[in-house]
Amino acid sequence: MRITVIGFWGAYPEQGSATSCYLLEKDGYSCLLDCGSGALSRLQSYKDVMDIDAVVLSHYHNDHIADVGVLQYSWLVQNSIQNTNKVLPIYGHSEDEENFKKLTHNSTKGISYDPTRVLEIGPFRITFMKTKHPVPCFAMRVTDGEKSFVYTADSSYIDSFISFSEGADLLISECSFYENQDGTKVGHMNSKECADIARKANIPELILSHHPHFGNTQDLVREAQNYYAGNIQLAREGLTWGF
Ligand SMILES: [Zn+2]
Numbered sequence: 001m002r003i004t005v006i007g008f009w010g011a012y013p014e015q016g017s018a019t020s021c022y023l024l025e026k027d028g029y030s031c032l033l034d035c036g037s038g039a040l041s042r043l044q045s046y047k048d049v050m051d052i053d054a055v056v057l058s059h060y061h062n063d064h065i066a067d068v069g070v071l072q073y074s075w076l077v078q079n080s081i082q083n084t085n086k087v088l089p090i091y092g093h094s095e096d097e098e099n100f101k102k103l104t105h106n107s108t109k110g111i112s113y114d115p116t117r118v119l120e121i122g123p124f125r126i127t128f129m130k131t132k133h134p135v136p137c138f139a140m141r142v143t144d145g146e147k148s149f150v151y152t153a154d155s156s157y158i159d160s161f162i163s164f165s166e167g168a169d170l171l172i173s174e175c176s177f178y179e180n181q182d183g184t185k186v187g188h189m190n191s192k193e194c195a196d197i198a199r200k201a202n203i204p205e206l207i208l209s210h211h212p213h214f215g216n217t218q219d220l221v222r223e224a225q226n227y228y229a230g231n232i233q234l235a236r237e238g239l240t241w242g243f
Pocket residue numbers: 010011020061063064154210
């Protein structure tokens with residue numbers, strides 16, 4: 001499988017970029033994990049919008065779902081232009097019914113995932129874990145049967161990330177704060193906490209994403225290196241992992 005970072009900012013996208021969105025591909029199947037602000041525009045540098053087979057959403061904060069609405073419009077318009085009738089499945093949790101309902105539109109269908117069960121989509125199997133965040137949010141462990149990675153989505157540090165992530169090949173962690181800052185109250189992690197999860201769960205590679213809009217984000221990597229000996233990369237648009 002191959003992962004491409006489409007958007008990596010927390011909260012809002014800085015000029016020319018996007019908030020949380022990751023393109024997941026294998027054997028011609030393509031899926032988006034989250035669809036934040038700016039994602040639809042940036043995605044098109046890598047993939048035709050109509051070539052997306054599914055979207056899976058971690059939670060309903062705007063920096064993870066802002067472009068779902070325009071994604072729905074793009075499918076509506078392209079279906080009309082191409083005289084097709086394709087329907088895009090958008091998977092989300094149903095603990096927030098109002099937001100879940102919005103996933104269904106003319107050319108998209110909202111599908112509720114049961115976070116206690118494995119979700120099978122295309123070649124991928126996804127398991128979920130509820131995170132610690134102001135709204136219901138689910139981390140995902142994704143495998144294609146060969147490799148696996150964990151996407152923390154948004155969360156403050158919780159020990160259960162370690163057993164959930166144990167033995168994965170990659171951790172994509174939200175990293176909203178620097179080491180000397182405590183994100184617990186607002187439901188986010190700092191660089192040391194990301195490194196702690198990667199180290200304790202024996203994960204060989206770490207991508208720090210969901211960046212803050214202050215400080216020098218390269219410092220996030222330097223700080224994490226003090227607690228984790230594996231390979232650390234700072235998320236950026238177009239960064240790919242896998243084969
Ligand atoms: Zn977020």
